[in-house]
Amino acid sequence: DVKVTQSSRYLVKRTGEKVFLECVQDMDHENMFWYRQDPGLGLRLIYFSYDVKMKEKGDIPEGYSVSREKKERFSLILESASTNQTSMYLCASISSSSGISDTQYFGPGTRLTVL
Amino acid sequence: KQEVTQIPAALSVPEGENLVLNCSFTDSAIYNLQWFRQDPGKGLTSLLLIQSSQREQTSGRLNASLDKSSGRSTLYIAASQPGDSATYLCAASQGGSEKLVFGKGTKLTVNP
Numbered sequence: 579d580v581k582v583t584q585s586s587r588y589l590v591k592r593t594g595e596k597v598f599l600e601c602v603q604d605m606d607h608e609n610m611f612w613y614r615q616d617p618g619l620g621l622r623l624i625y626f627s628y629d630v631k632m633k634e635k636g637d638i639p640e641g642y643s644v645s646r647e648k649k650e651r652f653s654l655i656l657e658s659a660s661t662n663q664t665s666m667y668l669c670a671s672i673s674s675s676s677g678i679s680d681t682q683y684f685g686p687g688t689r690l691t692v693l
Numbered sequence: 694k695q696e697v698t699q700i701p702a703a704l705s706v707p708e709g710e711n712l713v714l715n716c717s718f719t720d721s722a723i724y725n726l727q728w729f730r731q732d733p734g735k736g737l738t739s740l741l742l743i744q745s746s747q748r749e750q751t752s753g754r755l756n757a758s759l760d761k762s763s764g765r766s767t768l769y770i771a772a773s774q775p776g777d778s779a780t781y782l783c784a785a786s787q788g789g790s791e792k793l794v795f796g797k798g799t800k801l802t803v804n805p
Contacts, residue, residue: 620797684736
């Protein structure tokens with residue numbers, strides 16, 4: 579079974595802090611994604627990575643950066659956390675060779691609160 | 694730009710009822726259409742994936758259909774149970790990309 583894990587289920591940070599959210603997958607997937615999920619807005623793609631050290635902006639990259647130094651790990655960084663970044667953050671991964679027949683595998687999510 | 698819409702936003706039914714959740718998408722150039730389930734405060738679990746060349750997929754009491762020409766997909770749940778209560782999300786996979794575009798979900802409550 580594919581497993582995607584996220585470093586924290588719940589996180590509380592102060593405005594202005596630098597925040598790291600970590601995601602690890604154990605299936606050697608090339609593609610990894612970071613989403614945020616907010617009531618009434620659904621899931622929105624922040625960043626994705628299609629290989630080590632490769633990244634592309636999603637729909638809402640402002641205020642975020644990412645790091646992919648190893649294939650299995652994809653980190654989301656909030657350089658200076660703000661209250662409007664309070665949200666549920668979800669990580670996902672999928673193989674590049676999956677074609678049209680496989681799905682993205684999601685982690686359990688990190689509920690981040692910025693005070 | 695692909696847009697995915699789900700109607701209704703919320704649905705409450707008595708146990709045992711058959712029900713249909715709707716999903717529409719604006720760009721028919723999709724690789725596949727996927728349905729996920731999300732329990733409160735949790736991640737997403739994949740339910741069904743319909744490839745662009747397929748018309749439907751079935752898993753147990755769930756049946757998903759795809760009509761690319763009309764830009765619609767439905768998720769049929771037979772003999773609903775309280776354990777089916779969750780938010781159901783559909784997502785379209787864009788042609789040539791592993792990226793997904795999600796609808797906002799339908800929150801289903803099945804009452805005992």
